[in-house]
Amino acid sequence: MSDIAQWPATATESDWRWHAVITRDGGCDGKFYYSVATTGIYCRPTCAARRPRLGNVRFHRTREDAERAGFRPCRRCKPEQASLRERQAATVAEACRRIETAEEFPSLDELADAAGLSPHHFHRLFKSVTGTTPKAYASAHRAHRLREALARGEASVTDAIYEAGFNSSGRFYEFADHMLGMTPSAYRAGGANAEVRFAVAECSLGTILVARSTRGVCAILLGDDPDALVRDLRARFPHARLSGEEPAFAELVARVVAHVEMPSTSLDLPLDIRGTCFQQRVWQALRQIPVGTTATYGEIARRIGAPKAARAVAQACAANLLAVAVPCHRVVCSDGGLSGYRWGVPRKRTLQNREGGAHGPATEPIS
Numbered sequence: 322m323s324d325i326a327q328w329p330a331t332a333t334e335s336d337w338r339w340h341a342v343i344t345r346d347g348g349c350d351g352k353f354y355y356s357v358a359t360t361g362i363y364c365r366p367t368c369a370a371r372r373p374r375l376g377n378v379r380f381h382r383t384r385e386d387a388e389r390a391g392f393r394p395c396r397r398c399k400p401e402q403a404s405l406r407e408r409q410a411a412t413v414a415e416a417c418r419r420i421e422t423a424e425e426f427p428s429l430d431e432l433a434d435a436a437g438l439s440p441h442h443f444h445r446l447f448k449s450v451t452g453t454t455p456k457a458y459a460s461a462h463r464a465h466r467l468r469e470a471l472a473r474g475e476a477s478v479t480d481a482i483y484e485a486g487f488n489s490s491g492r493f494y495e496f497a498d499h500m501l502g503m504t505p506s507a508y509r510a511g512g513a514n515a516e517v518r519f520a521v522a523e524c525s526l527g528t529i530l531v532a533r534s535t536r537g538v539c540a541i542l543l544g545d546d547p548d549a550l551v552r553d554l555r556a557r558f559p560h561a562r563l564s565g566e567e568p569a570f571a572e573l574v575a576r577v578v579a580h581v582e583m584p585s586t587s588l589d590l591p592l593d594i595r596g597t598c599f600q601q602r603v604w605q606a607l608r609q610i611p612v613g614t615t616a617t618y619g620e621i622a623r624r625i626g627a628p629k630a631a632r633a634v635a636q637a638c639a640a641n642l643l644a645v646a647v648p649c650h651r652v653v654c655s656d657g658g659l660s661g662y663r664w665g666v667p668r669k670r671t672l673q674n675r676e677g678g679a680h681g682p683a684t685e686p687i688s
Contacts, residue, residue, distance in 0.1 A: 330379045338380050341366040350404045351620060354381045356392040363387035368398035407623055412436050413450040414626025416443075417458065421598060426459040450626065451602060462598045516562045519554060520570050521547045524578045526668050529644075530554060531574045537591030541577060541644045543664035557642070581645055584612050584676045588646055596640065599627075603637035610651045613676045617655050639663055645672070 332339045341349040349366040356363035357373045363381065364370065381387040384400055394401040403411070416432050427435075432455055433443035447455050517539065519532035530550040532540040540557065542550045555563060573590070580588040594604060602625045610616050616624075618631040618638075627633070638649040644664055650672040654660045662669035 330381075332375065332378070332380060334375065338366070339375060339378070342378070343372060345369070347406060350406050351623065352616075354384055354387050354400055355379065356381060356387050356390065361392055362395045363392040363400060364395040365398045365400045365404065367404075368395055368400075370395065370397050407628070409446055410450055410624060410626035411628075412438075412626070413447050416447060416455065417451070417598070417602070417626070420455070420459050421462055426463070429455055450624075451605060453605070458598070461601060516564060517554070517558050518564050518570055519551070520565070520574045521550060522574050522578055524581050526581060526664075526671065529574075529578060529581065531570075531577050533570075533573065534593045536593035538573070538577075538643065538646065539593040539595070540642045541646055542642065543644050543668060577645070581672075584645075584672075590646065592643060592646060594643065594647070596637070599630075599633065600637040600640060603634050604641060604643075604647045607638070607641075607647050607649055607652065610648060615651045615653045615673065617653055618660075619655055621652060635660070648672075651676075 338349075338353055338355070340346070341353075342355055345367045347367050352366075354363050354365060355373075356379045358377045358379065359373070363384070379390070381390065384394070387400075388394075416436060419427055419432060419435060429440050429444060432447075433440040436443050438446065444455065447458070451458060453461070517532050517534050519530060519540070521528060521530050523529070526543055527545050528543070528547050528550060530540065530542040530544075530547070530553075531538065532542075532554055540554055542553060544550050544553075551563075576586075576588065576590070579586050594601065596604065603621060606621050606624050618634045619628070621634045622628050622630045625634075634652075638652055639661065641647050641649045641663065644650075650662060650669045659666050659669050659673075
């Protein structure tokens, strides 16, 4: 279907697409293309060519739409080729694969040399794409391997430590709490002796459960049945000590509820985000989607350097336990449809409408 049926082809000076063109906003590359009637070409929003007159500009969702409308690609910004951002994401994705498949994690110099970049440039690029440093990414992957080895229960704790890539158990125990939030034995026992505090409240989206471990907020769950949310939390931490609502916890819950009701309020909370390395990359990309905007599953896949992994991105969104804090409600299908949502499509629609409006309290009920 042509983008003309979904978007207005023209724009006003206040349109976000026109603003992206005049500011050459790199974050909008791949989100749309614009054509110029007087030249017969179409460009990326970041094209460095002379700024066209707004009256001569038309907007297109995809390159194919622009070409079907009779426009040819610009020779300057080359919109028919992979963008600089996509090439950079592919470079970082290859580095991530090197880290994940290496028996001994490669050094920064080795990763930079494989990418054909200087260590300084590579380090800066890696952090800009993933939101973390190569060393921190390697540590997160090692922690994931450790959690998998402990969860399988097929080896001793010491064997699991070496299997995860630690050269000594002493080195590991320096970082055990940071990686697991508890001792390895407790993690292997399903969180035995770990403490998770939680509280259940009501908001305009229904019932909300907020839980926090010693590392940070580990769950924000939405639903209709408080008991069902508590059961879900208990299934996630089967052997942990769950402690109910306390007066000191009320302020944290109030901040989360305030963010749900008014997305413009800050939700700068310490988070205990647990997932695979791929999930971590997806969730980091979700947290970079600005309030009031959306991205498709395919766009997120391209941003993390895995352009063919749109389905896996959708699965990572479904595995997210931190509603609104990790905003998977801002991800849509390629045709703009809402698709699924862990906590129900009506809630997803309400959150998007709320963020896309004046950022004031929403009045749309959840049916």
